[in-house]
Amino acid sequence: MANEYVLVGTLKIVKILLNFVNQEVLPDLNINEDAFWSGAESIITELSPENRRLLNIRDCLQAQIDEWHRTHPGKYRDITEYKQFLYDIGYLSPRYNDENIQINTNNVDDEIAIQAAPQLVVPLMNARFTLNAANARWGSLYDALYGTDVISEDDGCERTNKYNKKRGEKVIAFTQKFLDQSIPLMNNASHADVIKYDIENGELKITLRDKNTTQLQYPNQFIGYQGEADRLNSILFVHHGLHIEIQIDLPGIKDILIESALTTIIDCEDSVAAVDAYDKVQVYRNWLGLMKGNLEAQFVKGKETIIRKLNPDRIYTSKTGNELRLPGRSLLFIRHVGHLLYTDAILNNDNQEIPEGILDALITTLIALHDINDKRKERIQNSRKDSIYIVKPKQHGPEEVAFTSNLFCRIEDLLKLPRYTLKIGIMDEERRTTVNLSACIREVKDRLVFINTGFLDRTGDEIHTSMEAGPFVPKSQMKESKWLNAYEKNNVEIGLKCGLSGKAQIGKGMWAMPDMMASMLQQKIKHLQAGATCSWVPSPTAATLHALHYHQIDVSNRHTELNSLSLLSNDYLDDLLTIPILNTTLTNEEIQHELDNNIQSILGYVVRWIDQGIGCSKVPDIDDIGLMEDRATLRISSQLMANWLRHGIITKQQVIETLQRMAKIVDRQNANDTEYQPMASNFDQNIAFQAALELILDGHKQPNGYTEPILHRRRCEVKSLQQQNIISH
Numbered sequence: 125m126a127n128e129y130v131l132v133g134t135l136k137i138v139k140i141l142l143n144f145v146n147q148e149v150l151p152d153l154n155i156n157e158d159a160f161w162s163g164a165e166s167i168i169t170e171l172s173p174e175n176r177r178l179l180n181i182r183d184c185l186q187a188q189i190d191e192w193h194r195t196h197p198g199k200y201r202d203i204t205e206y207k208q209f210l211y212d213i214g215y216l217s218p219r220y221n222d223e224n225i226q227i228n229t230n231n232v233d234d235e236i237a238i239q240a241a242p243q244l245v246v247p248l249m250n251a252r253f254t255l256n257a258a259n260a261r262w263g264s265l266y267d268a269l270y271g272t273d274v275i276s277e278d279d280g281c282e283r284t285n286k287y288n289k290k291r292g293e294k295v296i297a298f299t300q301k302f303l304d305q306s307i308p309l310m311n312n313a314s315h316a317d318v319i320k321y322d323i324e325n326g327e328l329k330i331t332l333r334d335k336n337t338t339q340l341q342y343p344n345q346f347i348g349y350q351g352e353a354d355r356l357n358s359i360l361f362v363h364h365g366l367h368i369e370i371q372i373d374l375p376g377i378k379d380i381l382i383e384s385a386l387t388t389i390i391d392c393e394d395s396v397a398a399v400d401a402y403d404k405v406q407v408y409r410n411w412l413g414l415m416k417g418n419l420e421a422q423f424v425k426g427k428e429t430i431i432r433k434l435n436p437d438r439i440y441t442s443k444t445g446n447e448l449r450l451p452g453r454s455l456l457f458i459r460h461v462g463h464l465l466y467t468d469a470i471l472n473n474d475n476q477e478i479p480e481g482i483l484d485a486l487i488t489t490l491i492a493l494h495d496i497n498d499k500r501k502e503r504i505q506n507s508r509k510d511s512i513y514i515v516k517p518k519q520h521g522p523e524e525v526a527f528t529s530n531l532f533c534r535i536e537d538l539l540k541l542p543r544y545t546l547k548i549g550i551m552d553e554e555r556r557t558t559v560n561l562s563a564c565i566r567e568v569k570d571r572l573v574f575i576n577t578g579f580l581d582r583t584g585d586e587i588h589t590s591m592e593a594g595p596f597v598p599k600s601q602m603k604e605s606k607w608l609n610a611y612e613k614n615n616v617e618i619g620l621k622c623g624l625s626g627k628a629q630i631g632k633g634m635w636a637m638p639d640m641m642a643s644m645l646q647q648k649i650k651h652l653q654a655g656a657t658c659s660w661v662p663s664p665t666a667a668t669l670h671a672l673h674y675h676q677i678d679v680s681n682r683h684t685e686l687n688s689l690s691l692l693s694n695d696y697l698d699d700l701l702t703i704p705i706l707n708t709t710l711t712n713e714e715i716q717h718e719l720d721n722n723i724q725s726i727l728g729y730v731v732r733w734i735d736q737g738i739g740c741s742k743v744p745d746i747d748d749i750g751l752m753e754d755r756a757t758l759r760i761s762s763q764l765m766a767n768w769l770r771h772g773i774i775t776k777q778q779v780i781e782t783l784q785r786m787a788k789i790v791d792r793q794n795a796n797d798t799e800y801q802p803m804a805s806n807f808d809q810n811i812a813f814q815a816a817l818e819l820i821l822d823g824h825k826q827p828n829g830y831t832e833p834i835l836h837r838r839r840c841e842v843k844s845l846q847q848q849n850i851i852s853h
């Protein structure tokens with residue numbers, strides 16, 4: 125269906141977007157339609173050329189780097205010379221004394237500034253998931269343990285749908301240990317031996333099985349309750365700044381509710397497939413529902429029809445008998461698209477598409493006014509500090525960050541918001557940002573609320589930037605590489621040096637194995653040991669389990685330790701610039717294994733993206749482990765295959781043969797999905813299959829190795845055929 129445009133000033137705006145803004149967003153905001161669109165027009169017209177200029181700089185730098193590697197084979201190993209070259213072309217910015225760059229961000233909600241906790245990410249196109257994520261502030265520890273591999277299935281403890289008492293007992297034993305560690309009782313008594321919790325004179329009285337009474341080792345941990353003092357429904361505790369609620373159903377504990385995803389990133393970017401104005405309006409409408417507090421999703425689960433809404437705040441009686449109100453929902457960030465994308469939702473005076481990042485900033489901020497303008501206490505509120513939290517992904521270096529900050533200033537002026545209302549989280553996920561991180565922070569020191577290692581995109585950019593240097597190590601070896609370890613450390617240490625502790629988040633990346641929770645519980649604690657104040661999880665259940673780590677480690681103490689170590693005087697630049705080029709010869713089997721694995725992931729993800737518009741999927745790898753795949757993981761797989769092709773490790777014929785063989789496997793894996801269109805019946809005509817092929821064969825030509833241009837174009841082709849009923853929806 126062709127876009128129907130309406131001329132507004134010099135802009136042509138797709139009618140569906142214009143109507144959405146004028147009829148659903150602007151009413152109640154006290155902003156005049158003409159004033160908004162004329163301000164938007166100025167911003168779009170004046171800032172679009174700068175967006176283009178910055179993209180040209182990316183291309184220009186990349187061309188120079190490619191040329192240098194081609195004309196200086198192997199020279200990248202001489203770090204001094206390589207570094208000098210990068211300074212000469214302006215890829216490396218002048219160095220700053222990091223301690224002189226101190227962030228000064230005000231009006232930041234505690235969930236970001238002070239409380240260390242899991243961070244959830246969710247695709248905004250999916251209202252059902254989005255509501256679930258916003259409500260994932262609180263999670264049932266019993267459910268998280270019972271439903272995952274954290275509790276083993278040995279000895280009759282299988283995860284059965286009907287309650288398995290033996291498994292339940294293991295769950296209870298696990299939680300009692302957690303309670304004893306987090307809310308210890310006097311004299312080493314155990315919560316396992318408690319038969320009653322009461323309130324007496326505002327203090328908690330705990331009766332043990334042997335009829336003795338005891339108290340908390342730290343009485344201030346008890347802060348409130350629900351129910352009557354002698355007949356409690358729940359008791360509220362705090363530990364390391366996070367709340368724990370023991371729910372009581374006499375004679376025992378019914379459940380343990382713990383604060384889980386304190387913050388959530390509502391994603392317009394790599395986990396969504398939004399390719400046109402219709403998709404964008406769907407995304408923006410869901411954000412509007414979140415900001416107004418009235419988003420709903422109706423769906424059938426099992427035999428039940430469920431209407432999911434945002435949870436209200438949680439109300440308790442404090443020790444002194446007053447109302448104690450805690451947020452019922454996660455504090456929400458919105459992740460915009462990066463500078464690369466352009467959208468036909470609005471065309472400029474020259475009939476050119478406009479930068480989609482500018483549109484995201486304008487519309488999502490306008491929508492967020494519904495949150496910060498409405499002061500009713502009882503309402504579903506996001507920021508209690510009147511801030512709007514934006515994650516800006518995929519920025520390359522300080523100039524691009526400065527551009528975003530300028531855009532935010534312009535929008536604040538247009539919407540008459542106090543300066544620095546719009547806060548920014550910088551994804552440290554492109555190489556030119558990593559190697560100039562403090563210079564990037566400097567550009568937004570008054571609005572920065574997080575830095576985060578998006579190691580997935582960052583790995584894709586690592587490969588693409590040095591595409592011409594040689595063949596890269598296989599994906600599994602990337603974890604051990606020098607640059608990656610330096611990158612993780614550099615991010616935390618620069619964050620601490622620039623004063624983020626207590627003011628902003630220092631975040632770590634996604635746990636991409638959504639079903640492997642036992643392994644997550646073992647490994648993700650490392651992020652806190654490294655000094656992270658939050659770390660990404662793929663689901664609410666993962667958030668509840670990862671929250672346990674924040675009860676084991678007090679991150680603010682860890683910051684004090686790290687600050688006192690001479691660690692912070694490290695300079696990681698040389699290690700960051702160490703390119704992970706393969707230095708052994710792989711056997712044919714090893715090569716084929718890597719091919720199979722990458723191509724299965726690529727196809728498994730791409731087919732759902734292109735045919736069904738699903739931006740984030742769980743796709744089995746070659747060992748049948750379900751992996752979270754999004755555009756960033758696709759960037760890695762496609763760039764690695766493109767790199768191996770470029771350097772003759774694999775041939776075009778091998779790529780095609782593997783794609784065809786793997787397509788049959790992916791078709792089988794999706795056999796139960798009624799919406800699924802098999803690829804193997806006609807490789808030449810199947811658009812998803814062709815997209816996967818193109819991502820590899822033309823991978824070396826994609827701007828910074830991004831997958832968006834091919835994915836968007838191919839998805840638009842499918843949508844167009846679906847609209848003409850040439851292929852099924």
Ligand SMILES: CC(=O)SCCNC(=O)CCNC(=O)[C@H](O)C(C)(C)COP(=O)(O)OP(=O)(O)OC[C@H]1O[C@@H](n2cnc3c(N)ncnc32)[C@H](O)[C@@H]1OP(=O)(O)O
Nearest residue numbers: 245246253256257394395580634662663740741742752756
């Ligand atoms: C590199 C990066 O940029 S990472 C950031 C982008 N990645 C993400 O945003 C990951 C988001 N996560 C997801 O989309 C999903 O968890 C997947 C695709 C990884 C796995 O999805 P599925 O296989 O369908 O999940 P699964 O079947 O195990 O669970 C589905 C249930 O969990 C919930 N759920 C799963 N993930 C999420 C989430 N991120 N937020 C909220 N709820 C979620 C669903 O609402 C659903 O519950 P419901 O039936 O009550 O609605």
Ligand SMILES: O=CC(=O)O
Nearest residue numbers: 578579580581756
């Ligand atoms: O956005 C996150 C990443 O790892 O990329």
Ligand SMILES: [Mg+2]
Nearest residue numbers: 553578581756
């Ligand atoms: Mg990313």
